[in-house]
Amino acid sequence: MRDDAPLDPFAGDPSDPAADLTDADDDPAPLTPDEREDILADLEDLEVFQALLETRGVRGLVVDCQDCEEPHYFAWDLLRGNLRRLLDQGQPHVHEPAYSPDPAEYVSWDYARGFADGVLTADEE
Numbered sequence: 001m002r003d004d005a006p007l008d009p010f011a012g013d014p015s016d017p018a019a020d021l022t023d024a025d026d027d028p029a030p031l032t033p034d035e036r037e038d039i040l041a042d043l044e045d046l047e048v049f050q051a052l053l054e055t056r057g058v059r060g061l062v063v064d065c066q067d068c069e070e071p072h073y074f075a076w077d078l079l080r081g082n083l084r085r086l087l088d089q090g091q092p093h094v095h096e097p098a099y100s101p102d103p104a105e106y107v108s109w110d111y112a113r114g115f116a117d118g119v120l121t122a123d124e125e
Contacts, residue, residue, distance in 0.1 A: 028090040039087045043080065049112040050076045052119055062106040073101035 010016035031039070049061070060075040074082070082092040107115070 031087070031090055036087065039083055043083050043087075045113065045116070046076070046080055046083065048116050052116055053107065053112060057105065058107055058112075059101075059105040061109055061112060062103065063109065071103070073103070073106045 054076065060073060061079055062071045062073050064070075065072050086092045
């Protein structure tokens, strides 16, 4: 899998303003087999959600952040990249909030799951 992260504009720069910052979680614990399976299932769900919702004008998913208690708006590709990185490296990308997202263009994970379930159930009937 490829890493979809944007390039670090300060990579290799000795005057990197974040060079002195360290985090105790720089080396996260490896994912458990169950965590890996959950992420793989999320990636599969994301493909279905995008296929069903993107044509209806939905740009991605909104996730309520437990750290800052603010909604985070993720375009399909950004969310996919974060899940892949989590799978490969054990931690998601650090991201900047979306610039003036239109909340009407994003749905929650639960909404997307319910919509997909409804469409798939209707197709079976």
